Amino acid sequence: MIYPKIPLAQSIIEICNAKGIKNIIISPGSRNAPLTIGFVNNPEFNCYSIADERCAAFFALGIAQQTQKPAVVVCTSGSALLNYYPAFAEAFYSQIPLIVIAADRPQSKIDIGDGQTIRQENVFQNHSLYNANLTENASTENDIEINKAINAAYINKGPVHINAPFEEPLYQTVSQLEVEVTILDLDKKATTINEVELTEFANIWNASKKKLILVGENKPNQIDSEIIDFFANDDSVVVMTETTSNLHHPSFLNSIDTIITPFSKKEFDELQPDILITFGGMVVSKRIKAFLRQYKPKHHWHIDTLRAYDTFSSLTKHFVTDPNLFFNQFRPFTSPIQSDYKAIFEKVNFLRKLKHDQYLNKISFSDFKVFDKVIATLPEDSMLQLGNSSTIRYAQLFDIASSIQVFCNRGTSGIDGCTSTAIGAAVANDKQTVLITGDISFLYDSNALWNQYIPKNFKIILLNNGGGGIFRILPGHAETPVFNTFFETSHCHTAEHLAKMYGFNYTIASNEANLESSLKALYTQNDTPSILEIFTPTRANDAILLQYFRELE
Numbered sequence: 214m215i216y217p218k219i220p221l222a223q224s225i226i227e228i229c230n231a232k233g234i235k236n237i238i239i240s241p242g243s244r245n246a247p248l249t250i251g252f253v254n255n256p257e258f259n260c261y262s263i264a265d266e267r268c269a270a271f272f273a274l275g276i277a278q279q280t281q282k283p284a285v286v287v288c289t290s291g292s293a294l295l296n297y298y299p300a301f302a303e304a305f306y307s308q309i310p311l312i313v314i315a316a317d318r319p320q321s322k323i324d325i326g327d328g329q330t331i332r333q334e335n336v337f338q339n340h341s342l343y344n345a346n347l348t349e350n351a352s353t354e355n356d357i358e359i360n361k362a363i364n365a366a367y368i369n370k371g372p373v374h375i376n377a378p379f380e381e382p383l384y385q386t387v388s389q390l391e392v393e394v395t396i397l398d399l400d401k402k403a404t405t406i407n408e409v410e411l412t413e414f415a416n417i418w419n420a421s422k423k424k425l426i427l428v429g430e431n432k433p434n435q436i437d438s439e440i441i442d443f444f445a446n447d448d449s450v451v452v453m454t455e456t457t458s459n460l461h462h463p464s465f466l467n468s469i470d471t472i473i474t475p476f477s478k479k480e481f482d483e484l485q486p487d488i489l490i491t492f493g494g495m496v497v498s499k500r501i502k503a504f505l506r507q508y509k510p511k512h513h514w515h516i517d518t519l520r521a522y523d524t525f526s527s528l529t530k531h532f533v534t535d536p537n538l539f540f541n542q543f544r545p546f547t548s549p550i551q552s553d554y555k556a557i558f559e560k561v562n563f564l565r566k567l568k569h570d571q572y573l574n575k576i577s578f579s580d581f582k583v584f585d586k587v588i589a590t591l592p593e594d595s596m597l598q599l600g601n602s603s604t605i606r607y608a609q610l611f612d613i614a615s616s617i618q619v620f621c622n623r624g625t626s627g628i629d630g631c632t633s634t635a636i637g638a639a640v641a642n643d644k645q646t647v648l649i650t651g652d653i654s655f656l657y658d659s660n661a662l663w664n665q666y667i668p669k670n671f672k673i674i675l676l677n678n679g680g681g682g683i684f685r686i687l688p689g690h691a692e693t694p695v696f697n698t699f700f701e702t703s704h705c706h707t708a709e710h711l712a713k714m715y716g717f718n719y720t721i722a723s724n725e726a727n728l729e730s731s732l733k734a735l736y737t738q739n740d741t742p743s744i745l746e747i748f749t750p751t752r753a754n755d756a757i758l759l760q761y762f763r764e765l766e
């Protein structure tokens with residue numbers, strides 16, 4: 214076998230291997246040559262070459278999102294490393310394990326006029342779960358630092374930075390390992406709640422007639438079916454799920470904005486919960502946040518093994534455990550109470566669905582109409598990756614089949630890596646993957662297409678509404694040159710030439726009839742990845758969406 218000659222590089226690679234890390238995304242450079250040579254020559258690793266570090270990190274994020282294990286990105290010294298920051302921050306807020314290994318020059322070479330050199334140590338400090346600032350020689354101290362960083366990524370589910378100084382020569386190899394590494398075990402904590410606490414909280418639960426469960430971003434197949442049934446069979450429990458919650462039951466309210474936007478004060482009063490229980494990650498719906506901040510619950514319990522955000526300024530308890538463990542322990546302590554809480558909102562939901570369908574039947578071709586068709590024709594059992602901006606917000610208004618797994622970078626809600634993440638996720642998963650994205654997001658991350666790993670059946674559905682359509686929907690929009698240039702960033706670009714350059718099959722649609730046929734054709738050819746670009750009327754979209762909310766009552 215071939216190993217890099219530099220012992221520190223050997224240690225890093227050996228420890229990664231011992232920790233079961235598989236996926237390494239490498240961006241080109243010289244300073245990282247010892248790592249590149251070592252990872253690529255070791256058959257235990259799947260190595261991917263991606264030139265643009267921003268895309269590489271989001272691609273890695275997509276892999277880690279699917280495998281729920283750390284993916285590693287490796288880059289050279291200098292500004293290369295800083296291009297990891299958007300994905301690093303996303304990993305931090307979405308709790309996705311991501312390990313950055315950056316080559317550096319030795320500390321004595323920083324700020325003395327050497328090229329491609331910046332102050333790398335702790336550069337992600339504000340969002341990093343661990344910074345391992347290594348020294349040049351292999352040592353037990355360095356091994357411990359590497360272990361601590363990797364363990365933090367695994368256990369605390371987030372990004373870490375390992376900074377590794379290497380001195381030239383960088384490309385030499387040896388055939389024998391020179392290091393014997395130290396391995397620290399993963400130290401997972403038990404997370405059960407004691408009985409006294411359970412009884413105390415069950416007393417509150419048992420006396421409450423209005424319990425609202427709000428589920429944010431949540432990985433598919435995470436919640437036990439007994440717990441889903443427990444919620445569904447309790448008349449005092451209303452469950453509101455976000456599209457990214459991947460949680461389904463006919464009695465759950467899966468289109469929060471559709472339900473609550475038309476509410477009067479009386480209905481908000483009725484909905485105001487005694488107890489709010491949240492689990493999962495970020496919540497997209499601004500309206501539910503506004504509602505709960507104004508109509509605060511008496512109790513807000515958040516269940517998560519790591520963090521609890523006080524999103525509604527009403528957090529009273531963080532159960533530091535997993536939702537399954539919590540509810541399985543908690544259930545035996547609960548008893549039913551008579552309540553019409555669920556029934557009231559099930560009725561509202563039924564009426565809203567009727568209005569929703571009626572509205573769809575009468576509107577013209579628009580973003581709203583396109584979402585209906587696109588979501589209804591998604592293949593069974595596929596993976597849906599959603600771009601940020603209005604894409605995720607539209608998607609929240611439609612029923613998505615329970616066999617479809619949904620993901621979106623809601624940690625920081627950036628538009629900067631949606632395509633790269635979707636491609637990384639598609640590579641890590643055998644499912645048919647579909648990305649729905651907006652034109653600005655797509656053009657922003659077009660380097661995502663610049664790699665050789667895109668699965669042949671990967672589909673991009675690109676809604677081109679001529680700019681950032683979200684800004685038309687937000688209050689305060691006025692059709693001025695300032696708005697068009699600085700907010701909407703209106704443009705006339707299409708994906709046609711990018712598709713050609715990167716070998717994608719490219720089709721377009723601009724009305725209902727050709728959308729239907731294009732969608733059918735999209736899923737029948739799998740010889741090359743595809744882009745279906747759908748042109749919608751820039752100036753009609755926002756009015757159609759806003760009218761939808763008016764007609765729901």
Ligand SMILES: Cc1ncc(C[n+]2csc(CCOP(=O)(O)OP(=O)(O)O)c2C)c(N)n1
Nearest residue numbers: 602603627628651652653654680681682683
């Ligand atoms: C990295 C980053 N820069 C800026 C923004 C602010 N932003 C939010 S939405 C948006 C426009 C997105 O437009 P598009 O992708 O065309 O989607 P649409 O709103 O039309 O659905 C921008 C610039 C952001 N979220 N992330």
